[in-house]
Amino acid sequence: METTVKTHDGNGTTSAPAPPAELQPFLHDACVTLCAPSMAVSRPDGQITGGCDGFYHGDRRGLSFLTVLAEDVPNAPISGGPDSAGRASFRTVLRGLAEHSPDPAVTLERRRSVEPGELSETLTLHNAGLTSVRVRFTLRATSDLASMETVKSGHTVPVVAPAIEPDGLTWSDGELTARLTCTPAPDAAGHAPADAAELRYSVELGPGERWEATLSCTIEDDKGEAFPPASPRARVALASGTALTTADRGLDHWFARSRSDLAALLLADPLDENDTFLAAGAPWFLTLFGRDSIWAARMLLPLGTELAAGTLRTLARRQGAANDPSTEEQPGKILHEIRRDGLHFGDGLSVPPCYYGTVDATPLWVTLLHDAWRWGMPAEQVERLLPHAESALTWMDEHGDADGDGFLEYVDSTGRGLANQGWKDSGDAVRRRDGSLAEPPVALCEVQAYAHEAAVSAAALLRAFGLPGADRWEEWAQGLRRRFRERFWVEDADGPYPAIALGSDKKPLDALTSNIGHLLGTGLLDEEESRLVAGRLAGETLDSGFGLRTLAAGSGGFSPLGYHIGTVWPHDTAIAVQGLVRDGHFDAAESLAAGLVRASASFDGRLPELFAGHGTRTDSRPAPYPAACRPQAWAATSSVAVLQAVLGLQADAPGGRLTVRPRMAGRYLPLRASGLRLGEREFEVAVDADGAPRVTGLPEGSVTVETEAAPRER
Template structure:
């Protein structure tokens, strides 16, 4: 007598996600540049085991297929024009794990957003090892604040925003109380354990913060882009506090203004080609003078004025940084440049394709005030184009260009549209 094998229970299916819907109605500029990035990103979707309805993007495959503060936040922010569900899931997943104690072994501090989560301790080269929940990151906390603001502007419901405001206030407290260890007015980091990450910005390899002559700088470091994130976080969160009737907005605008002036005084240097901001200040507060893609992270944060932004853009588009296929992470003329190096030459990010499209359109959202902004005309090569699959506050946006590149937007009912050159 043969026994019938037991029926297998089907695996639970992941709820349909905005990235799936974006694939159904994806923006279609020639020649469909979003097809492959959206396909790759769907493969990185994970759910929070503490609340499976909340989804987020893992940092990458295969070694980084887990929750990373910085990477998950950046990816969610880049995908905002496709909807706010991913952003809400990412914000809540990280908020549940926000620091509550002072723990030197894990670099946890009250209000701090973590760096990464693993099932077990992670062993790295040279004897380094990270605990399962590791908080060694200088930038995830201000990036969390910026994403909360941007998600609100793209239509994250006010109730969901308000639920996260206590986490935002705790993150602001970390900026002021813990992030500036030596009291010089800048956010800095150092691996105090000797076993964690020696670099705790987005370039977190041990060899990436170096001078032009190739010498590796010594920590503690105050990274240029971390100051920019902190400035933007303070200004944007002040807007949130004010909009929701909570105290502190005026204080954080002053804090940002003072940081902006300190940065102008200490981070700018000059060479034969003119002025530029350095990558970091080192242990002795000396400017680390290499030219790197870190500069690009300063743009759009409000830290630079119009003239300074133009100087930075000029450096990024010069031959040493512009490879013709994208920006190098380190200028080719810098000693130590390696075109295949992880943080000393190469660059990558699947979610950036949506951000490129948003930049091309000049698309900005202000859902609380029911306004959208878009360019009046696109560059040559984007004529007779139709883009759908974009949303604001869960409502569809469609953009078309005619044979001259002139832009026409179909906005949701009740939204005003401003066109800019």
């Protein structure tokens, strides 16, 4: 029977279908505490109560419900949230206990920490009153041992009946086992309705006294996680290696918070645990994603090349070697994602545990190798990866351009995978200006830019290491640039601009999108074309004031809360900022970067995967996209990308050169960034209030430093 809800309009009461029961859970007010591959997701008061809440390890949920409540008194949460990526604290007033004035007297504090495979909480009762109190409180817990896929889809599964033990609870399905232990042991334990369990304490506190208990939840998975945690040493190095101080405390806070979050997202390759990479984001994407991990490592190159090297090798070990239509693997192709289990989206859509359905990760891998070399990745490590780069180039030329028209395109060959296989991979992301959707195969504009840059970068690598083929790939890039100019440009009342893609009929899909920002700095555009793109990015239909909208306001299908059709993605804007700086469009770059810094303050420095695209004309702060990951790796690394753009940093370690041109640094001066790295050498950049940059820390004569003063603030 269809359920209806009452709605009212000017003509009276009507009935409309109620929303479906199974909806993706919202995250915008969640507190996420993590140390990959584990994380805890709770309400702002610390309670784990349903939806996406829980304690997870390796894409499985070990706890789905955990509340702590004092009985027979009002529980009033007064503070709560993350203290760092892996720690959070929450405080609740137990009202009416030992109060001799309007002031609160008895509080319950929860201090949470997450390590791989373990959630720990310290509960502290404190009586600051003048009289003794007795507090009876109850811990209630359940577990459904659900997969992340099930949680994300909004499906519910029955909870697992717990085994009650003297010091806690155990849940198991024969493969996954979750144990909750309490120290001291509870005074009583028992079953509660709906297969929940209750652990009860009765505590007497005199004036000024405290009482503590420790909870620990561990998860053991006989199948094992897809990727183990990075070593503590690697996490500490990423979290604490660099410091930034500027005149804009918002940028400083975003930068510091991002480093902490990135360390918590770090995972290792089980085939060589010295190689680390960044998981894409929490909670939905806490695993290896080719595109995401590559972009995140590329943005972090000014902090060192170790992460880039680990990311490159991790992906190279899994580079496609055969044609497998079921996974979309092809020789030379870089994968899209790896999961503990496959994903099933409903309506017959699903992807296998190791899935290659992406068109852009392969050229991006080649460019990351080149850029890491420029930033000082050891030559012998680069050389060992050159055969993988040549395989990737062959994939671009043969499989990536399956129909031989000279462009890289994609089509889901399985009929059940991702319909769109660029970074905007939702089903409605690629469209015409009137809102009509693309039909595959699709050739995205930014993928042609990635391919062009990869070919030029590969030519530089091949020439530097004495290998043949450099001339061929430079000619290949020239041909692609010529074809792009002939086929992708469209025009409206405001002039020419690049279309988002070519559709199945090889005609341009003429929506105006943020994708065009990815063309800048890649060499695909000439000077005039770059100027036209910069002007579009600076226009009010794309620039929201908090970053770039993914789809221009006013376009067919535009929605400020549409995943790829109107929201703002920080990494997308940061890529455009870097491209604008490379091509010399500093005013547009400065405006977009300032928008991201403004937005970061609204999210306490932890920028989410994406947020709403309403913009500063209507909103004083950006509204969250309710299901966005937070933290997300490439949103966090965007802070480093913005810093690199602000400083105008360019590296050529093989040539012994470093360039610092802070042309858009005016609002951030004075500025000091320490712990930057060029290969094995650590250096610092300081830019005084007068705009004069200084580089210190590089050995005299080892590197030629080229600097240019920042222009005086206009």
